[in-house]
Amino acid sequence: TEMARVQGYTLEEFYDELKRLQRSNNYMDYEVQARMDIPEDDIKKHFDVNPVMEEAVYFIQTTFVPFDENKTEAQQVRELRNPNVRMSLSLDWTVPIDLKASEVESDKEFILTMKKNNVFVLQDQDGFTLFRLYDKVDEKPVPFEDRKLDILNELRQQRFVRIIDDIKKDLRKNTSVYYLHDDEAEATK
Numbered sequence: 010t011e012m013a014r015v016q017g018y019t020l021e022e023f024y025d026e027l028k029r030l031q032r033s034n035n036y037m038d039y040e041v042q043a044r045m046d047i048p049e050d051d052i053k054k055h056f057d058v059n060p061v062m063e064e065a066v067y068f069i070q071t072t073f074v075p076f077d078e079n080k081t082e083a084q085q086v087r088e089l090r091n092p093n094v095r096m097s098l099s100l101d102w103t104v105p106i107d108l109k110a111s112e113v114e115s116d117k118e119f120i121l122t123m124k125k126n127n128v129f130v131l132q133d134q135d136g137f138t139l140f141r142l143y144d145k146v147d148e149k150p151v152p153f154e155d156r157k158l159d160i161l162n163e164l165r166q167q168r169f170v171r172i173i174d175d176i177k178k179d180l181r182k183n184t185s186v187y188y189l190h191d192d193e194a195e196a197t198k
Contacts, residue, residue: 037176044172047164053153055160061151067113067120068105068144074098075136082132089130089137105143 013023077085088094113120119129123142131138 040176041169041172045165045168047161047168051164052157052160055164056153056156061156062148063151064109064111065121065148066146067108067110067123067142069108069120070102070105070141070143072100072102072139072141073133073136074100074139085137086130086132089139090128092128095128095139100139102141110148 010020013020016023018026074085074089076082080088108120110121117140120140120142123129123140123145125142125145127142129140131140
């Protein structure tokens with residue numbers, strides 16, 4: 010009652026206006042929902058045209074070899090790069106950690122070009138850190154089923170905007186607007 014009074018309506022007029030708004034909203038909901046179906050072919054087409062890739066993953070093991078004071082640094086690097094020498098050292102490799110391509114630090118980008126079981130020798134302050142590529146999962150497309158719902162939502166959002174624009178155009182085209190002039194108000198201007 011208070012809302013009706015504040016808006017300048019009688020209670021009956023206010024109920025009528027609410028009913029009209031409800032019917033209008035129901036009509037809009039029906040119009041939008043009737044046009045929101047996205048065919049499976051459109052989803053597959055979008056998937057094919059807009060691939061999303063899963064990053065490559067590198068499984069890296071490391072070990073540390075301290076400086077040998079009886080050898081030069083260059084000599085030690087050569088020896089550590091030699092697979093036969095490394096095998097004789099019985100190195101204690103860490104458990105493989107997985108790194109996505111985007112997680113590889115800029116000073117370790119050599120990881121991105123390593124082949125499986127390759128070892129890279131990096132000199133540190135106290136010795137050498139050896140990096141071994143234990144395994145690698147190449148970059149690959151995200152499967153259709155994993156992306157289907159996201160694509161569907163994206164296409165629905167795009168279609169929703171177009172539908173609302175179309176409904177507005179139809180309403181403007183099929184609606185007449187009448188301006189009522191208050192002659193008394195015009196005379197006082």
